[in-house]
Amino acid sequence: MFLQKTIKSLKRKQKDNPCAWLDLDTASTTPTASQVLATMKPYFSEVYFNPSAIHAGGQFASRALTHSRQEVADYFSVSPNDILFTASATEANNWVVESCAQISLPNKEKPHIIYSAIEHDSVIAPIVRLEQRGLITASVLPVDNNGLVDISELEKTINPRTVLVSIIAVNNEVGTLEPLSLIGQCLENFRKQNQKSYPYFHSDAAQALNYFSWSDLKFLDFITFSGHKIYGPKGIGGLTFFNHRALQDMVPLIVGGHQEFNLKAGTENLPAIVGLAQTLALLKQNSVEEKTHLLNLRSIFWTTLLKENKSIRLNGDLNCSVPSIINCYFPGVLASDMVIGLSEKGVLASQGAACSASLGVPSHVVNAMYHDKTRAQESVRFSFSRHLRTTDVKHAAHLVTDLYNQLASL
Numbered sequence: 325m326f327l328q329k330t331i332k333s334l335k336r337k338q339k340d341n342p343c344a345w346l347d348l349d350t351a352s353t354t355p356t357a358s359q360v361l362a363t364m365k366p367y368f369s370e371v372y373f374n375p376s377a378i379h380a381g382g383q384f385a386s387r388a389l390t391h392s393r394q395e396v397a398d399y400f401s402v403s404p405n406d407i408l409f410t411a412s413a414t415e416a417n418n419w420v421v422e423s424c425a426q427i428s429l430p431n432k433e434k435p436h437i438i439y440s441a442i443e444h445d446s447v448i449a450p451i452v453r454l455e456q457r458g459l460i461t462a463s464v465l466p467v468d469n470n471g472l473v474d475i476s477e478l479e480k481t482i483n484p485r486t487v488l489v490s491i492i493a494v495n496n497e498v499g500t501l502e503p504l505s506l507i508g509q510c511l512e513n514f515r516k517q518n519q520k521s522y523p524y525f526h527s528d529a530a531q532a533l534n535y536f537s538w539s540d541l542k543f544l545d546f547i548t549f550s551g552h553k554i555y556g557p558k559g560i561g562g563l564t565f566f567n568h569r570a571l572q573d574m575v576p577l578i579v580g581g582h583q584e585f586n587l588k589a590g591t592e593n594l595p596a597i598v599g600l601a602q603t604l605a606l607l608k609q610n611s612v613e614e615k616t617h618l619l620n621l622r623s624i625f626w627t628t629l630l631k632e633n634k635s636i637r638l639n640g641d642l643n644c645s646v647p648s649i650i651n652c653y654f655p656g657v658l659a660s661d662m663v664i665g666l667s668e669k670g671v672l673a674s675q676g677a678a679c680s681a682s683l684g685v686p687s688h689v690v691n692a693m694y695h696d697k698t699r700a701q702e703s704v705r706f707s708f709s710r711h712l713r714t715t716d717v718k719h720a721a722h723l724v725t726d727l728y729n730q731l732a733s734l
Contacts, residue, residue: 346720349672351496351531351649351707356599357555363602364557367595375592376583389592392601396562399604400541406565408574408584409597413530413550413561414446415577417490420526420548420563421450423574424488425460427522434458436485440465440473440502441692442495444528451490461485470641471500471693475510482514486523493532493540493547497676497689497705498640499649501535502527508543524570530561533604534611535646545570551596555710556603560596614710619647621708621717626650628721633728639690639703649707651690657731659687659704665727671720674705 367388373381375389390404397404410416427435437451441464454460463481465473473491482489489511494501504527511525529536529547533554541547545567552558565571574587581589622642629636629652637653654662659675666673676687686700694700706724708717 344670346671346712346716347709348706348712348717348720349674350709351553351705352674353552353558354555354709355711356552356557357603357606359606360556360599360602364595364599367598371594375594376581385594388598389594392597395601396564396604399608400564400566401538402564402566405585406568406571408563408565408571408587409592409600410548410561410563410577410588411559411593413528413548413553414444416548416561416563417444417446417528418450419574419577420490420546421447421454421488422577424524424526425454426575427487427573429485429487433485435460435487436483437462437488437490438465438478438481438486438523439463439490440467440492442467442471442497442500442689443490443492444496444530447490447492447528465491467500467692469693470644471495471498471689472644473502473507475503475506478507478510479514482511482523484518484520488526489523490526490528493527493529494535494646494649495689496531497649497687498651498693499531499645499647500640501532501644501646504540505537505543508540512543521569524567524573531646531649534607534614534648541566551600551603554603554607557596557599560593560600562600610710615647617710618708621712621714622647622650624714625706625708625717625721628718629725632722632725635732636725636728639693639699647708649705651703651705653690653699653703654728654732655702657702657728659702661731662704662724662727665731666723669723669727671723673724674707675703676705 371385371388373385375382375386393404393407397407424437425435429435437460439447439451451462455462465477465481467473491502491507493504508525511523524545525543527544527547530550530553533549546563546565548561548563550561576587578589583589583592635655639651639653663673663675676689686697687703690703691697691700
């Protein structure tokens with residue numbers, strides 16, 4: 325089988341040069357910016373002190389932690405007390421779900437959680453686990469062929485027991501930008517009509533920080549995010565609260581220390597936190613220019629693909645998706661064969677979320693959009709970074725179509 329042969333071939337190529345690879349999988353992770361690395365460096369071996377210590381070194385580190393939290397809070401226009409640092413967006417998403425599942429309702433009713441069919445697994449998995457344990461009930465919102473949530477379905481599904489609605493801001497596999505304002509208005513109307521403080525509105529914003537319409541934030545209660553998706557370090561993420569009541573309903577994730585306002589014990593990852601603050605500062609500076617560049621790259625890539633093989637189809641709609649992600653359907657060829665074959669040619673792509681790609685399962689996102697498992701098995705995600713040039717994506721597109729033509733003819 326093609327996949328087995330190419331895996332063996334890849335294992336033989338231990339001396340490949342990563343600098344020569346064309347990385348079209350930056351939705352899974354991005355390189356840490358040099359300015360961010362420079363900012364982090366002193367906190368590994370010079371200012372290495374524990375921020376909880378009361379001596380001079382500890383107080384110096386504590387001030388750096390406080391300053392970084394303030395910088396992150398300024399990016400989101402919230403108070404420093406509304407920022408919680410986590411090890412990842414996955415950890416943050418789990419924390420949100422677990423906390424909302426413990427909200428006490430009248431008459432010991434089970435909390436109800438609503439989420440979309442195209443959420444990241446770090447939202448879906450904890451909800452499914454809680455439901456299987458009989459601690460909550462849950463409802464899945466369908467999406468259309470563009471990956472957009474059906475708001476009329478949300479209006480039918482929400483009920484007085486609903487404590488949380490979680491809708492991903494930008495889908496990590498197809499790039500769909502969800503209508504957060506419309507969803508938020510729907511939830512706000514429900515709360516007013518029923519005189520309730522619930523449901524909370526949460527959004528996984530790991531792929532979205534560069535694409536938010538900031539007017540959306542007034543409808544959100546909290547978002548989760550990650551550093552390594554935006555040219556920051558791995559091992560750092562966070563929760564931003566726009567509704568202080570939602571923060572009050574968070575239950576401790578880890579006990580045994582006072583860190584993160586007594587909600588997450590453990591010595592802070594100070595180098596990563598400092599790096600995250602610098603990452604957000606750079607993101608704000610480069611946002612407009614970067615989006616224009618990525619839009620141009622995506623346009624060139626898709627136009628080149630179509631010009632060379634009109635059988636290739638688009639998953640979703642480029643008009644309602646972010647410019648950094650494009651997902652393509654290659655009829656008749658498995659995505660795994662495309663990804664491994666491209667890797668042999670020096671082009672990195674993905675079947676979908678990196679967290680589940682190694683499992684070899686069809687994309688649950690594409691399947692939710694088209695109700696077609698075959699299409700889900702034959703779809704590949706390409707994602708673009710600020711470092712790519714137009715010549716890079718043209719070359720990559722040629723390699724993609726050459727490989728597809730070769731595999732389709734077998």
